[in-house]
Amino acid sequence: MLRALFFVICSLALLVVHRAPAVAEQELTIGSPAPSLDIEHWIQDGNGFFKPVKKFKKDKVYVVEFWATWCGPCIMSMPHLAETQKKYRGRGVQIISISDESLDEVESLLSQEHPQAGKGKGAPAAGSTFADITSAYCLTTDPDRSVHESYMEAANQNGIPTSFIVGKSGQVEWIGHPMEMDAPLEAVVEDTWDRVKFKKQFQSAAEFETNMQKLSMLAGAGKFDDAIAFAEAQIKKSKADELDEMVIQWTDIRFSLMISTGNITDDVVTYYRDHINTMKDNPIQLAQFGYSLYDAFQQGGDLGPLDTDVIKAITASSDKAPADAVPFLQNTIAQLFAADGQLEKAIEAQKKAVDAADERQKRRLVPFLESLQGKLAKEKKARDDK
The missing domain is CATH 3.40.30.10 (Glutaredoxin)
Incomplete structure (x- = not known):
């Protein structure tokens, strides 16, 4: 699921890396003699x-x-x-x-x-x-x-x-x-520990954090083409170093940046459709993925046909979800319909979310329903005034 949601982090123009940076060469690393202890x-x-x-x-x-x-x-x-x-x-x-x-x-x-x-x-x-x-x-x-x-x-x-x-x-x-x-x-x-293998992984993780800071600066400055090119370079390097996990992470980042910039190519659609397919029997994961798609849309991203794909997948698998997950599923469907401009369907789904919610959930869900209804009323009024 982390792979499917990873693009949310990188779709924001002001990307922030939350983990500690590895900025200097380490004096102590994997394979180093362990320093003696002088504990008081x-x-x-x-x-x-x-x-x-x-x-x-x-x-x-x-x-x-x-x-x-x-x-x-x-x-x-x-x-x-x-x-x-x-x-x-x-x-x-x-x-x-x-x-x-x-x-x-x-x-x-x-x-x-x-x-x-x-x-x-x-x-x-x-x-x-x-x-x-x-x-x-x-x-x-x-x-x-x-x-x-x-x-x-x-x-x-x-x-x-x-x-x-x-x-x-x-x-x-x-x-x-x-x-x-x-x-x-x-x-x-x-x-049975492979110290050499882990040292390579450990160093690549430290390098990844440093590179994420560089990517953050590019994305934060609006240089998304440069950020995408940077991610592509890291994919090539990770493949050359046979670091499969890094290849996966940088590939996720590349495609997430493409979504956030509205660059919905056939490769992007195929990539995320593959993700959707792997989650087809898990409506909770699908809804989490759909929620992250909507977040990318709110940041200005173009979802292409992916919003419709996720709606269909959630609907098809909804019978596998527990009853208390219905508000989350329907709220996600409503958000994706809204992103696609289908306000009436969005309102219908959000009403289902509210109806299935407890009182605490309703306080969170009702404002979005009212917002959708307000937008639809404005659209209808604008059409009537023409």
């Missing part, structure tokens, strides 16, 4: 199972993770880190989670109940505190930021949580979000 405060130690670490031992695997008390995603990652540590407790893996806050700030958090406690299957037990959950692994804080500098800053990583997997040879094997490290960690532990 070791708060949790796996209930006595682990010792403080300065230098990494051969044939051991470490996860060095950076977090903060104010970071919501860090907080949400804690139960997963705990379960991961329990899984690998006897397999030579030690998780070390590092904040750069004061000891008081971190300790004041520990007595509080974790927000996921008692929230369903797989969640920590009701009443579980931060101290209970993090007791499985090493929770630390390093207020002088020395480890933050040697890892996060050296690797040009600006967002947390971020984890570094340090392998059995003391080298950095993987860098990323802790919720995404399961497969890499297992491969590192089992000695």
Whole structure:
């Protein structure tokens, strides 16, 4: 679905890249020797199972993770880190989670109940505190930021949580979000990890972010032809480097830019019709795609025949949708009919959306219905006045 919706990001004239830029050559990257740790405060130690670490031992695997008390995603990652540590407790893996806050700030958090406690299957037990959950692994804080500098800053990583997997040879094997490290960690532990392959992927992702900034500047300046040419150049480069995922992403960007500039060629229509076909049995995905098409239309894009194609696909698959999805589906159909200038059909669909909606949804849907009715009344009046 990300592929199908990706063009929304790039169809805006003022394109913004939300991820952190990789602007400088990294001092620390995949394959680099992992810097030693000089952590001031070791708060949790796996209930006595682990010792403080300065230098990494051969044939051991470490996860060095950076977090903060104010970071919501860090907080949400804690139960997963705990379960991961329990899984690998006897397999030579030690998780070390590092904040750069004061000891008081971190300790004041520990007595509080974790927000996921008692929230369903797989969640920590009701009443579980931060101290209970993090007791499985090493929770630390390093207020002088020395480890933050040697890892996060050296690797040009600006967002947390971020984890570094340090392998059995003391080298950095993987860098990323802790919720995404399961497969890499297992491969590192089992000695099946392809560090060379991942380094290539990691570097291409950093280059992608930098190139997205360049593309943003071109699109923001209204230089869409140059932006499209830039995307085409990146497609060729990614193919030459055998980076299939990058080829997919840059191809999505190229076609989305073409839609946003009204350049609806046969290739564009074929490309998005293929997307529509892959979603033909999923009305929710189709509606999400249709919603993004309407967004592109609002930004001045030309949808060509695609609005009609999506309407037909949603209608054909609507029997597969749950009842509570009807307002979303019909609202999307109404938007696409409106984009095509078919106001009467748009009003009909939006009425169905309102009729199927709850009171909260109706407050959002009714204004669009009234807007459509107002436009239709103006059109009829204009025709009558002629």
